[in-house]
Amino acid sequence: MLTLIKIAWRNIWRNTLRSSLVILSMVIGIAAGILFLGIAYGINNKRMEASIYSYLSHVQIHNKEFGERMETKYYIPNFESVEAQLKQIPEVKAYAPRYVFNGGIRSPRAGQGIIIKAIDIGADSLVSNLKDLLIEGTYLDKKRTAPIIIGEKLAKKLQVKIGKKVTVNYLSDGVEVASSFKVAGIFRSSALGMEERTAFMRRDDFEAQTGVSGQAHEIAIIATSLPAVNVIKEKIVAPGSVVESWTDLAPELELMDVMMDKIIFIIMGIILLALSFGIVNTMLMVILERTRELGMLMSVGMNKMKIFLLVLFETVMLSAIGGPIGMLFSSLMINYLHKTGIDLSSVGEGLKTFGIGSTIYPKLLEGDLLRIGLMVICIGILSAIYPAIKALKLKPAEAVRAI
Amino acid sequence: MPIIKTQNLTKIYKDHSVEVHALNGVSLEIEKGEFTAIVGPSGSGKTTLLNIIGGLDNPTEGQVTIGDVDISNLSDNQLIDFRLHNIGFVFQAYNLIPVLSAKENVEFIMLMQNRPKAEMDERAEALLKAVGLEDQMHKRPREMSGGQQQRVAVARALASKPKFVLADEPTANLDSKTALNLLDIMATLNKEEGITFIFSTHDQKVIDRARRIVTLEDGVIVSDVQQDV
Ligand SMILES: Nc1ncnc2c1ncn2[C@@H]1O[C@H](COP(=O)(O)OP(=O)(O)OP(=O)(O)O)[C@@H](O)[C@H]1O
Numbered sequence: 001m002l003t004l005i006k007i008a009w010r011n012i013w014r015n016t017l018r019s020s021l022v023i024l025s026m027v028i029g030i031a032a033g034i035l036f037l038g039i040a041y042g043i044n045n046k047r048m049e050a051s052i053y054s055y056l057s058h059v060q061i062h063n064k065e066f067g068e069r070m071e072t073k074y075y076i077p078n079f080e081s082v083e084a085q086l087k088q089i090p091e092v093k094a095y096a097p098r099y100v101f102n103g104g105i106r107s108p109r110a111g112q113g114i115i116i117k118a119i120d121i122g123a124d125s126l127v128s129n130l131k132d133l134l135i136e137g138t139y140l141d142k143k144r145t146a147p148i149i150i151g152e153k154l155a156k157k158l159q160v161k162i163g164k165k166v167t168v169n170y171l172s173d174g175v176e177v178a179s180s181f182k183v184a185g186i187f188r189s190s191a192l193g194m195e196e197r198t199a200f201m202r203r204d205d206f207e208a209q210t211g212v213s214g215q216a217h218e219i220a221i222i223a224t225s226l227p228a229v230n231v232i233k234e235k236i237v238a239p240g241s242v243v244e245s246w247t248d249l250a251p252e253l254e255l256m257d258v259m260m261d262k263i264i265f266i267i268m269g270i271i272l273l274a275l276s277f278g279i280v281n282t283m284l285m286v287i288l289e290r291t292r293e294l295g296m297l298m299s300v301g302m303n304k305m306k307i308f309l310l311v312l313f314e315t316v317m318l319s320a321i322g323g324p325i326g327m328l329f330s331s332l333m334i335n336y337l338h339k340t341g342i343d344l345s346s347v348g349e350g351l352k353t354f355g356i357g358s359t360i361y362p363k364l365l366e367g368d369l370l371r372i373g374l375m376v377i378c379i380g381i382l383s384a385i386y387p388a389i390k391a392l393k394l395k396p397a398e399a400v401r402a403i
Numbered sequence: 404m405p406i407i408k409t410q411n412l413t414k415i416y417k418d419h420s421v422e423v424h425a426l427n428g429v430s431l432e433i434e435k436g437e438f439t440a441i442v443g444p445s446g447s448g449k450t451t452l453l454n455i456i457g458g459l460d461n462p463t464e465g466q467v468t469i470g471d472v473d474i475s476n477l478s479d480n481q482l483i484d485f486r487l488h489n490i491g492f493v494f495q496a497y498n499l500i501p502v503l504s505a506k507e508n509v510e511f512i513m514l515m516q517n518r519p520k521a522e523m524d525e526r527a528e529a530l531l532k533a534v535g536l537e538d539q540m541h542k543r544p545r546e547m548s549g550g551q552q553q554r555v556a557v558a559r560a561l562a563s564k565p566k567f568v569l570a571d572e573p574t575a576n577l578d579s580k581t582a583l584n585l586l587d588i589m590a591t592l593n594k595e596e597g598i599t600f601i602f603s604t605h606d607q608k609v610i611d612r613a614r615r616i617v618t619l620e621d622g623v624i625v626s627d628v629q630q631d632v
């Protein structure tokens with residue numbers, strides 16, 4: 001057995017160029033596959049982060065009744081006690097209370113129904129990236145005329161520019177409020193509907209306009225890490241409120257990862273299949289070249305099992321060299337790129353609207369390398385079987401005569 | 404009792420409906436200790452006969468008995484095992500595993516027989532010495548001359564302690580001096596160790612060294628003579 005392995009190993013290096021090419025193609029194929037996987041996860045991650053920081057946050061708290069209708073009377077019950085808890089929970093990295101309500105926005109040219117979020121700019125800048133999404137103007141600095149930030153599409157519809165006045169009216173606890181605002185900033189976002197239908201104002205302006213104070217319709221929370229999200233969700237005691245994590249609010253975001261995972265493994269499978277055809281082809285050539293040698297071995301009494309194993313070992317070793325090198329190479333590469341990031345700004349203007357930069361950080365999920373490793377082993381063995389069977393079919397008398 | 408006995412061997416190759424009668428009723432007996440040359444023009448059936456005697460090919464008709472075993476009754480796997488333990492082979496070329504040294508090549512056959520390591524080692528060295536290659540034991544085939552490679556092949560053929568050695572044109576790729584040198588080694592092993600050799604050849608100088616000459620023509624034995632050397 002040991003001798004068979006020794007012979008198989010040495011046989012690989014009889015044609016160094018050919019074997020090296022096979023090994024190199026494995027390395028490149030596997031590395032390309034894994035790198036692609038890492039980048040895809042990186043982009044997904046970016047998308048997820050973009051959603052979390054632009055509108056989702058990790059955890060949101062609302063009054064149970066708040067729901068879709070967003071009536072202003074449904075404040076978070078016992079807001080102060082909830083806020084006190086958040087200060088105590090170590091997994092909470094940042095939180096921001098908001099007033100959220102429906103209203104209408106009007107310019108001299110047009111009008112539109114919108115959702116308005118009244119934010120505390122200090123706290124909110126820690127949980128959302130609105131500031132980075134601005135393409136024009138400034139953040140919500142205190143002004144004599146209340147500032148408002150609207151989306152680019154809404155600005156187009158209203159035909160307003162920075163510094164122009166708009167009127168916003170809304171109901172607060174049944175009382176009609178109508179106020180003048182100055183457009184302070186215009187943002188761009190890839191989040192669905194956000195650009196057309198969301199506007200941001202200052203929390204203190206809202207309180208001044210309505211006389212409400214120390215309340216909130218929504219608390220947006222950012223956790224210290226993704227696993228901490230559920231810990232926070234568990235820890236908060238807020239009767240009369242619903243506490244929802246980002247996965248509750250947008251399950252499709254997490255599903256993307258799962259789906260991506262499957263697609264990637266199909267792609268990896270296709271790459272490996274292509275590689276295995278290369279290996280099979282090479283080994284068939286090898287057998288053709290060594291017909292007389294194999295015939296001699298059979299003639300002098302090498303049994304079929306040993307002939308089979310000899311060819312099998314040689315083929316498996318080919319992939320056993322290329323596979324790990326490819327995997328090692330690509331995981332080093334991913335690790336490196338994970339630290340430095342890949343700047344995709346030149347590739348897609350669209351990435352900017354994520355609002356968290358166009359640099360993506362490739363990564364792999366836990367266990368991915370193991371699974372790819374298993375796939376490589378399976379493919380290695382599968383592609384070894386056909387050539388080995390082919391070798392068995394040789395007839396000694398004909399093989400030794402072969403030219 | 405002869406160690407090889409063939410009865411009425413016929414071999415017909417069918418090639419695209421063209422039938423080639425390679426052997427036409429060959430009956431031959433070989434005794435232990437013979438040093439026999441199978442000769443004849445190209446295409447006369449020498450290789451076919453040796454292959455059938457060696458269990459590498461089946462006759463269309465007829466029987467081959469080796470010792471007291473009728474090898475036509477053996478299955479493929481039994482035949483491989485039978486060859487391993489009973490027959491030594493030397494071919495015209497491609498005798499050796501190129502990635503193993505001379506000694507490893509000789510040991511390889513004993514390895515397949517599951518002989519103890521110490522015996523393998525000792526026997527391989529003794530055999531290589533017997534063919535005059537004690538200095539070349541650790542060389543790979545491509546580092547050796549054609550004649551040296553054929554001598555390793557002879558040593559390898561003997562390693563399994565076979566009943567006889569079949570050599571199909573073992574000298575065909577050698578110049579005449581090297582060819583005679585190989586023949587001398589075989590003849591010495593035959594004389595001193597009693598090893599039975601059956602070899603085919605075209606070369607008159609090689610034929611001159613044989614003690615029995617069987618001549619084939621068109622698959623028929625046309626003469627079978629003994630000669631003194
Ligand atoms: N596999 C085969 N298929 C068809 N015909 C074959 C086959 N092998 C051998 N023959 C034919 O059988 C006949 C005997 O061939 P064989 O090789 O036994 O002759 P030989 O005496 O060894 O010749 P040489 O001296 O050239 O080696 C030849 O006519 C050859 O063409």
Ligand SMILES: [Mg+2]
Pocket residue numbers: 449450451571572
């Ligand atoms: Mg021949």
